[in-house]
Structures are given as structure tokens and as C-alpha cells.
Amino acid sequence: MAIFLQNLVNSLQWGSFYALIALGYSMVYSILMLFNFAHGDIFMVGGYIGVGVSFGLLALSSSGILAIPNWLILVLTILFSMFLTSFVGMIVERVGYRPLRNAPRASAAITGLMIGIILETGNLILLGARRVSFPSLIETATYDLGGVFVTNKKIMIVAVSLLLTLALHQFIRRTKWGMAMRAMAFDFVAVPLMGVPVNKVIALTFGIGSALAAAAGILFGIAYPVLDPYMGVLFGWKAFVAAILGGRGSILGATLAGFLLGFTEIFVAMIFPSTLRDLIAYSIILLILTFRPHGFFGEPYSARLRL
Amino acid sequence: MRKGMLFGVCILVGVMAFSTGWAKEPTIKIGINAPITGDIPKVGEGTKFAAQLWLEDVKAAGGIAVGKKKYPVELVIEDNESKAESAVKVTTKMITEDDILVMVGPQASKQAVPAAGIANNYKTPMITPWSTNPDSTKDKPYVFRACFLDPFQGPVVANFISNEFKFKKAAVLYDVASDYPKGLAEFFKKAWEDTHGKGSVVAYESFTTKDTDFSSQLTKIINSGAQVLFTPQYYNEVALIVQQAHQLGWKKPIVGSDSWGSAETVKLCGKDCYGAFFSTHYAAAGATGDTKKFIDRYKAKHGYVPDDVAALTWDAMMLVQKAIQGTGGLTGDLKKDRDNVRTALSQVKKFKGITGEMTFAGKNDPSKCAVIVKISDTGEFTFYKSVCP
Numbered sequence: 191m192a193i194f195l196q197n198l199v200n201s202l203q204w205g206s207f208y209a210l211i212a213l214g215y216s217m218v219y220s221i222l223m224l225f226n227f228a229h230g231d232i233f234m235v236g237g238y239i240g241v242g243v244s245f246g247l248l249a250l251s252s253s254g255i256l257a258i259p260n261w262l263i264l265v266l267t268i269l270f271s272m273f274l275t276s277f278v279g280m281i282v283e284r285v286g287y288r289p290l291r292n293a294p295r296a297s298a299a300i301t302g303l304m305i306g307i308i309l310e311t312g313n314l315i316l317l318g319a320r321r322v323s324f325p326s327l328i329e330t331a332t333y334d335l336g337g338v339f340v341t342n343k344k345i346m347i348v349a350v351s352l353l354l355t356l357a358l359h360q361f362i363r364r365t366k367w368g369m370a371m372r373a374m375a376f377d378f379v380a381v382p383l384m385g386v387p388v389n390k391v392i393a394l395t396f397g398i399g400s401a402l403a404a405a406a407g408i409l410f411g412i413a414y415p416v417l418d419p420y421m422g423v424l425f426g427w428k429a430f431v432a433a434i435l436g437g438r439g440s441i442l443g444a445t446l447a448g449f450l451l452g453f454t455e456i457f458v459a460m461i462f463p464s465t466l467r468d469l470i471a472y473s474i475i476l477l478i479l480t481f482r483p484h485g486f487f488g489e490p491y492s493a494r495l496r497l
Numbered sequence: 498m499r500k501g502m503l504f505g506v507c508i509l510v511g512v513m514a515f516s517t518g519w520a521k522e523p524t525i526k527i528g529i530n531a532p533i534t535g536d537i538p539k540v541g542e543g544t545k546f547a548a549q550l551w552l553e554d555v556k557a558a559g560g561i562a563v564g565k566k567k568y569p570v571e572l573v574i575e576d577n578e579s580k581a582e583s584a585v586k587v588t589t590k591m592i593t594e595d596d597i598l599v600m601v602g603p604q605a606s607k608q609a610v611p612a613a614g615i616a617n618n619y620k621t622p623m624i625t626p627w628s629t630n631p632d633s634t635k636d637k638p639y640v641f642r643a644c645f646l647d648p649f650q651g652p653v654v655a656n657f658i659s660n661e662f663k664f665k666k667a668a669v670l671y672d673v674a675s676d677y678p679k680g681l682a683e684f685f686k687k688a689w690e691d692t693h694g695k696g697s698v699v700a701y702e703s704f705t706t707k708d709t710d711f712s713s714q715l716t717k718i719i720n721s722g723a724q725v726l727f728t729p730q731y732y733n734e735v736a737l738i739v740q741q742a743h744q745l746g747w748k749k750p751i752v753g754s755d756s757w758g759s760a761e762t763v764k765l766c767g768k769d770c771y772g773a774f775f776s777t778h779y780a781a782a783g784a785t786g787d788t789k790k791f792i793d794r795y796k797a798k799h800g801y802v803p804d805d806v807a808a809l810t811w812d813a814m815m816l817v818q819k820a821i822q823g824t825g826g827l828t829g830d831l832k833k834d835r836d837n838v839r840t841a842l843s844q845v846k847k848f849k850g851i852t853g854e855m856t857f858a859g860k861n862d863p864s865k866c867a868v869i870v871k872i873s874d875t876g877e878f879t880f881y882k883s884v885c886p
Contacts, residue, residue, distance in 0.1 A: 200745075
């Protein structure tokens with residue numbers, strides 16, 4: 191039982207990253223019918239920006255200019271990096287996708303792949319192949335709950351990612367901008383005629399998606415403090431799987447599927463030899479998609495897409 | 498004009514006669530094949546500095562005494578640009594043009610393996626100080642090495658854990674997609690089960706390169722009743738594995754292999770790695786005797802602590818010296834002398850090097866002890882003990 195609970199805790203943390211990244215895929219898809227393949231690399235960029243911001247704040251704090259405790263540095267790091275990375279996302283959209291908006295979807299998808307490679311290799315040139323370690327802003331405290339070990343970081347990661355998902359949900363449901371997004375997901379042709387600034391809404395969508403990816407990048411850096419320029423590639427693929435599994439364009443679906451992916455990977459490794467982890471885990475996902483080709487909450491192409 | 502030319506020719510002939518006269522004076526020439534430029538210039542630098550330090554000693558002693566005669570020594574240092582083809586070119590040049598007696602280097606297996614083929618074809622003894630790939634000496638009677646091989650570390654670590662902690666159950670976590678960790682994990686498992694019986698490796702868990710989350714594997718390991726975790730990984734994975742193990746409640750020892758021996762390990766891993774052990778060629782901190790003497794001299798001269806390449810090069814030079822002395826006398830016939838040096842090298846027994854005691858006993862890979870390093874509470878790699886196979 192303790193083993194089961196321990197793995198449950200592990201998979202909650204692991205699924206958080208998939209969920210946060212999958213949200214970005216899903217949002218962009220529901221509006222533009224486009225998968226932003228550079229999204230995994232934006233997750234990586236977010237993590238690196240987080241390292242830069244936190245080192246900057248630490249330097250400010252230790253030099254006495256801005257004496258703030260480390261937990262506040264962490265909060266500010268997350269907020270600042272989300273803010274900065276959202277601009278990276280908007281630039282990617284402006285440079286990579288807007289010129290190709292009326293081009294075939296395949297061209298736009300390839301653009302995403304290329305931007306991803308540019309971000310990876312750009313980082314490689316800028317910072318070298320050396321791994322970057324995320325500064326440990328908070329001391330790890332491990333709690334032993336009857337054989338199940340939980341750390342303060344794990345709790346924080348799961349809480350922050352759930353909070354962000356909830357915030358996104360509220361934003362889309364309750365604000366005017368959110369309504370514009372939903373409207374565009376509903377009908378991309380008619381909405382501009384109603385006077386909705388399409389370009390702004392799309393840029394905002396990319397910005398929010400990237401901010402969530404940045405949050406995932408920083409949380410990832412806190413849990414696994416070794417960052418490298420290619421860390422976003424595999425994560426991008428797997429989160430993409432989660433986005434599809436959740437149902438294209440569904441916030442709730444993407445979140446749930448992200449966590450489900452985390453559960454599957456961890457529990458497969460618990461039951462089967464760990465060498466077979468991804469093989470079995472993704473065969474299971476494949477099986478699910480065979481029976482539910484539109485994911486959990488998705489609807490056939492012709493039908494409307496919900497945000 | 499004509500007179501001038503004649504004069505010039507006269508001088509030239511004179512100089513040539515003079516220089517060939519000098520070359521006939523018996524001098525021992527030792528080739529150093531080092532990556533002075535290219536990808537790993539630091540390795541080349543360490544090689545050069547260690548060899549020159551050795552030459553200083555020899556010069557101070559007036560040369561190497563072989564039999565009843567003392568021979569002056571000359572080093573032929575060539576740059577292989579850390580490229581395989583340059584290493585081959587340099588090796589050929591040193592053997593056929595510079596008439597070297599023995600060659601030390603190249604260091605990395607990438608250059609050592611092709612260069613070893615050339616040296617063996619020309620029947621010239623060669624010692625690679627640093628190459629751990631089995632291929633560099635395999636089926637090459639003229640090629641030796643000064644370090645241990647990859648398959649050797651598994652049993653060494655297994656012995657160390659068994660003797661030091663008296664543990665009976667071990668767990669292994671390794672990367673199944675990378676040759677070095679996979680091989681080492683297998684060798685360790687075999688050695689451990691040979692001592693403690695089948696099933697004594699209670700958890701044998703793997704992952705694939707680029708994985709960052711090991712929580713399910715570690716949860717399995719923790720619940721398997723293992724007393725120690727062996728993980729022969731590179732520094733970036735070491736940091737993640739060790740930290741996650743501690744966060745999941747693992748408080749028992751963690752042991753690694755020589756791939757841990759990078760300054761990055763502690764930088765990335767932090768306090769979590771303090772107290773962990775790993776096996777390696779040599780440890781600078783806490784060294785004693787000749788090892789310490791070498792480190793101090795090197796540091797005084799070049800301003801930094803020598804790494805394992807420099808220490809192994811020093812040992813290779815000492816081995817060369819011992820082998821040359823072991824021939825009992827040089828004949829002056831280069832071919833014969835090279836053969837004699839080879840034979841002498843292969844018969845080296847209980848040679849006390851600064852990286853441990855070495856015995857060749859007819860083989861080309863030394864049987865030597867590994868050093869177990871403990872990461873201290875300040876993050877330094879300190880000598881813990883020497884373990885022999």
C-alpha cells in the first residue's frame with residue numbers, strides 16, 4: 191500500500207509537467223487548428239529564463255539592494271519568468287506562424303519544428319553544452335507519512351500547477367478575452383467580422399500557453415535541477431500526446447490527460463521492468479486512442495471545438 | 498659566388514657529419530603522442546607537463562642507467578590534434594623518422610586504438626596511459642596501458658562494498674541505452690552474485706538516456722530491501738538520481754564509478770552527494786607518499802592540481818623507465834631493443850605507481866588497484882581506500 195501511495199505521489203508530480211505543457215498545445219490548437227511544435231522548446235527556454243531571473247534576484251538579495259527571503263524570490267522568479275517567456279511565445283507566433291497563417295497546415299507545423307531547433311541550438315551556442323543547475327531556493331524538507339515520502343517541493347509543484355490550470359479555466363470562462371478565444375475556437379471566420387482583434391487574441395493565446403510552459407520549466411528545474419538545451423524535445427512530444435489524448439482543444443482534457451500520462455509511466459515502471467516503461471506506457475495510450483480517436487473530451491473535426 | 502657556394506656546401510657537409518656523429522651517440526628517444534590542440538587540450542597539457550616533469554628527474558640523475566651504462570634521454574613530443582588520423586600520422590613519423598624506442602600515448606581511446614594498430618605493425622612498444630577501451634590493447638602484443646579496463650571496476654566496487662559494509666543485498670540503477678553504464682552494471686551484478694549468491698542483487702533497474710524522473714525505479718529499489726545503491730552514471734544523471742533517492746527516503750550508501758569523477762558532479766548535485774563513494778584511477782585530495790610528492794611538484798610548477806591523465810602519464814613514463822632498465826642493456830640495434838623493451842614491459846611485476854600498484858605478468862593490461870574516493874562534507878574528492886581485484 192505504501193508503495194502504491196508513494197508512486198501515486200510521484201506520478202502527481204510527474205503528471206503536473208505534462209499537464210501544464212499540454213495546455214499550451216491545446217489552446218493554440220483550438221484557435222488555429224495548429225500544433226505549435228516549438229512548444230516543448232519554449233518549456234526549455236522558460237526553465238533557462240527562470241535560472242537567469244533567480245540568479246539575478248539572488249544577486250540583488252545578497253548584495254542587500256533588495257533584501258527578500260528566498261521563498262519570495264521563488265514566487266517572483268515564477269511570475270517574472272512566465273511574463274518574459276510569454277513574449278518569447280508571442281515572438282514565435284509573430285515570426286513563425288503569422289506569415290503562414292493562410293498557408294497549408296503542414297508548412298506551419300514544419301515552421302514549429304524549425305523554430306524548436308533554432309531555440310535548442312541557439313541556447314547551445316549561447317550557454318554551451320554544459321548542464322545548468324537550477325539554484326536551490328528552498329531547502330528540501332522530506333516528510334515521512336507512514337512510509338510514503340513527500341517533499342515540500344512536490345506539494346508545491348502539484349499545487350502550483352493545479353492553481354494555474356484553475357486560473358486559466360477562470361480566465362477563459364469569465365473574461366472578455368477568454369470569451370474572444372472561445373468565440374474564435376467556435377468560428378474562426380465569423381469572429382473577425384464581429385470586430386474581435388484576431389491578431390491580438392492569437393498573440394495572447396501564444397503568450398498564455400508559453401507562460402504556462404515557463405511555469406512548468408521552473409517547476410521542473412526545482413524538482414530536477416539539471417537543465418540542458420534538449421530537455422524540451424522529449425517532453426514536447428509526450429505533452430503533445432497528452433494534448434491529443436485529452437481531446438484537441440479541451441482544457442480539462444489536457445490537464446487530465448497530462449496527469450494520466452504521468453500515472454501510466456510511473457505505474458508501468460512499478461509493475462513491469464523499468465526498461466520497458468515507455469514501450470508499455472505508450473502502447474496503452476495507443477490502445478486508448480484506438481477506441482477514442484478524439485481523446486477524452488474531443489469531438490470530431492467538423493464539430494465545434496471548445497475551450 | 499662560386500666560392501661562397503662551395504663554402505656553404507662545405508659547412509653543410511660538416512654540420513651533417515657532425516650531427517650524424519651525434520645521433521650515433523646512444524640516446525634513448527621516447528615519443529609522446531598527445532592531444533595538445535583539438536577537443537581535449539587540457540588532456541594534452543597534462544600529458545606534456547607530466548612527461549617533462551619525469552624528464553627533469555632523469556636529467557638530474559644524468560640519464561637512465563641500463564646495465565652498466567647511462568643513456569641520455571630525449572622526448573619527442575608530437576601533437577595528434579585529438580584526431581584519429583593525425584594520431585596515426587604522428588605515430589608513423591615518430592617510429593620511422595624519429596627512431597623512438599617507446600611511445601607513450603595517445604590518451605583517448607579514439608586516437609589510441611588506431612595508433613596502437615600502427616605501433617604494433619612496426620613492432621614498437623606503446624603505452625597508453627588513459628585509454629580504457631579493451632580494443633586498444635586487444636591482440637596487440639606491443640601495446641600496453643597504464644590504467645584499468647571498464648570490466649574491472651564492477652568487481653572492484655562489489656568487493657569494496659562487501660568488505661567495507663558487510664552488505665549482502667545491492668541495488669543497481671543504470672542507463673540501458675549507454676554502453677559504459679550498461680556494461681559496468683552487468684559486471685557489477687555478476688561479481689556481486691558470485692560472492693553473495695543468485696538473487697542478491699535485489700533490484701536491477703534501468704532507464705534510458707535523457708530520462709530525468711527516476712522515482713518509480715527508486716521506489717522499487719527502496720522497497721526491495723537493498724542495502725546499497727550502485728549507479729555507474731555520468732555526473733548530470735548522478736545529481737538527479739542521488740537527490741531523488743534522498744527525497745524518497747533513501748538513507749543508505751550510494752556508490753558510483755569513475756564517471757562520477759568530474760568537478761561538475763558536486764556542482765550539480767550539491768550536498769546530496771556528500772558522503773557518496775566512487776571508484777576511480779587516483780584521488781588528489783588526501784594523497785600520501787609519492788602521489789603527494791608528484792601532486793605538490795606539479796602544482797608548484799603549473800599552478801593547479803594534476804588530474805588523472807597527468808598522474809597516469811607519470812606512471813606510464815616510470816613504467817617505460819623500468820622496462821628499459823629491465824632489458825639489462827641496449828644493443829644499439831633499434832629493432833632488437835624495441836623487442837627487448839616490449840618483453841621487459843610485459844614482465845613488470847608489482848610496480849609501485851602513483852595511481853596504484855601494477856602487474857602485467859605477460860598480459861598487456863595491468864592488474865592494478867583502483868582507488869575508492871569518498872565525497873567529503875565540503876564536496877572534495879578524498880582518498881578513502883585502495884581496492885585490489
